[in-house]
Each structure stands twice: as C-alpha cells, then as structure tokens.
Amino acid sequence: MARPRSFDPDDVLEIARRIFWQKGFQATSLDEITAASGIAKPSLYAAFGDKNALFLKVLDRYHDGILGWAERVLAQPGSAHDAIRQWLTGFIPYCSGEKGKQGCLSINSATDGSLDQALVRKSIERYNKRLEELLRARLRADRAQFRKGFDPDITAHTVMVVHAGLMALAHQTPDAKRVKAVIDQVMDLVA
Amino acid sequence: MARPRSFDPDDVLEIARRIFWQKGFQATSLDEITAASGIAKPSLYAAFGDKNALFLKVLDRYHDGILGWAERVLAQPGSAHDAIRQWLTGFIPYCSGEKGKQGCLSINSATDGSLDQALVRKSIERYNKRLEELLRARLRADRAQFRKGFDPDITAHTVMVVHAGLMALAHQTPDAKRVKAVIDQVMDLVA
DNA sequence: CTTGTTCTGTACTCGTTAGTACCGAATTAC
C-alpha cells in the first residue's frame, strides 16, 4: 500500500553483472553501477543490501545460468562423449575473442582477494561441485560406452580442470581455433 | 658518498610477493607492506616507484622463478613425457593443500581488473609464451618418441591449459590425490 | 670534525568510495 518500486531488480542485476564481470569486484564502484543503471544508491541498498550482498546475488545468478545450460546440454540424448564435447564447445565464445578477455566471472571472483570470502567461496564451491556432479553423472550413466578401465569420476574432474584452464587463459589467448584444438585433443580422454 | 640503504630490496620484494599473493593486488595496501617489512613508505617509493611498479617487479620475479625452474626440469635427459610429468607434478604442492589456496600469482593477477593493464598483461603474456615455448620445444625435439599423428604444438598448449586449470581450481579444491590423478590421465595425451 | 649527500620516518594532503540522513515524491487504502 505504497509507492511501488520503479525498476526491475533483474535489470539491475544484469547491469551489475556486466560491470562486475568487466572490472572485477573491487575495481567496481557502486557509483558506476548507479550511473549505468540510473538507480540511486539508497535504492540499491534497500533492494540488495551492501556491495557484497549485491555481488553475491549477481554471482549466484551467473552460476545458475551456466548450471541451467549445462543441465540442458548434458541431458541430451546421444553419447556422453558428444554431450560433453558440445558442452565444452559452447564455452568457446566466452574464452576466445574479444568477449573472452573477461574470462569467467566465477573464476575471476575466486582470486579476488577482498570479497566476503566465506560466502563467495561457498557459492563458487557449490557451483563447481554441482557442475562436476552433472558431468560425473552423465559419464557414469554411459559408462558402458567407454573403454575398459575408464574412470568417470577422474574424467569428470579432468574436464572441470580443462574448462577452468580454458577460462583462465582466456584473458590472454583469445584464439578460437586453438581452443577448439585443445578440446578435440582432450576429448580423446573421454572415450 | 652518502647514507647507504638500510634494507635489502630482495627481502622487501619477497615480503611484498607474499602479501600480494595472499591478498591480491588491489586488496593489498602499501601500509601492510610497510608494516610487514618495517620499511617506511617514502623508502619504498624511492626504491621501487609506485604501487604498480612494485607489483610489476614482484610479478616479474615470480615469473622468472617459475621459468627458471621449468627450464631446468624440461632440460632433463630422458623422455619428454617424463620431463613434462615431472614439471606438472612439481606444481602439486602449489595447487593443493593449504598453500594451494593462494593459487597462482600470475593467474590471479590476470583477473585482477584494476592494475595497470598494459604492463601487467604484457608480463603475463610473455611468461605464458615463454613457458609454452619451452614445452613445445621439448615436445618437438622428442617427436620421434610419440605416436603417429602426435601434434607437439597443440599438446604444448593443452598442457598449458591443464596447468592453468589446476592452478585456477586450486582456490577451491586443495586435494593432492585428485590433482595427481588428473595429471596421470592427461599425461596419456603426451605419448 | 666538518660538509655534502642520500636515506628514513613522521605527519600530512588529497582523492575516492562505501554507506546513510533527510526530505520530497509517488502511490494505495479508505
């Protein structure tokens, strides 16, 4: 029974994500977010809490987005090999070219020493666990397709490592062809 | 013909490295470095320049250290396979356990959005290039040892990706056994 | 011992930024 909010929180989270992703948590000032969103600081604080809380919401959204997509891709019919290749391939636009320079918000945040470590770490940990779980589940389910001695658990982790490596090196090496070649080579392990 | 410097610059760089590595560039204040080193700010500025310059010196030292070690290990006699496995294995203490939580200073810095991008990027780029070059050279030299169709260039890059991935995930997953298992699995590609 | 030079430490300036107090504006319930 009062004045309604004049902005869509989701829009603001999108804008905040863009800026946090480009510049990192610390380097982003709230003034930049207010300037980009047109929302004044008190409204931000009222809607999201302080800078840490806002960032956590952004990060969780980011994680949920990738997880949702991973769930869809990894649930596809066909071989686990193809599903995982497609999953990895889907990251190419995000770890090569101009867009790739930003890297991965999650990995970037893991290194950013000045956030509320406890909560951010927990969010990232949950995300990584869940992602690896999806890979592992798919590999286990299709176990019969693989060579003798194939270890789905270790392989899932290896895929995670490769994924993290691609996103980490994205900052320097935005070369789509190379990324593709690495994925092709690594996919030999998933067979 | 005047008062000599009362501290060893190398000692200060070591201390600065420790703090920058633990907390990241932005989150580290010069006051922390002066407190830890016992050196007052004007002396720091006189010796190293501003914060960016100090960090660059620290980062270059860090890079040189790893490069020197890589040169030694990768120059070893024996198979390229063993040399590279040993090189990767050598990182286990730095990407697992308590020490691993810090990750890799170079990778951390690549994501830290607020340094003097141009110079830091150049330093990291040079480091990655040089490292990959060492791997590539060794793989090319021992080309005869490998299976038909083996591509030393792509494999060198894949090893770089795995290395980066291990160091990036070190922040969350400090588990030496798993790291070892991943290295073992990936080394199947270098054959 | 004296002098000139370079280093060191205290104490400051200045800019930036997270977070907030306060008042005016918008909207709903009655």
Add this chain to the structure above:
DNA sequence: GTAATTCGGTACTAACGAGTACAGAACAAG
C-alpha cells in the same frame, strides 16, 4: 481527497589508502 507508507534523489559523513613535504639521521669524503 486525504492519510499512511514506501520509494527516490541530493547531499552528506567517515574511513581508508596512495602518494609526498619536510626535517632529521646516517654515512662517505676530505
């Protein structure tokens, strides 16, 4: 239409951190 209530914007505070001015200490040269 009016009261109650929540939102929004301006303008502020307080803290922190990078970089520096200045005065005094330490050393070498003569």
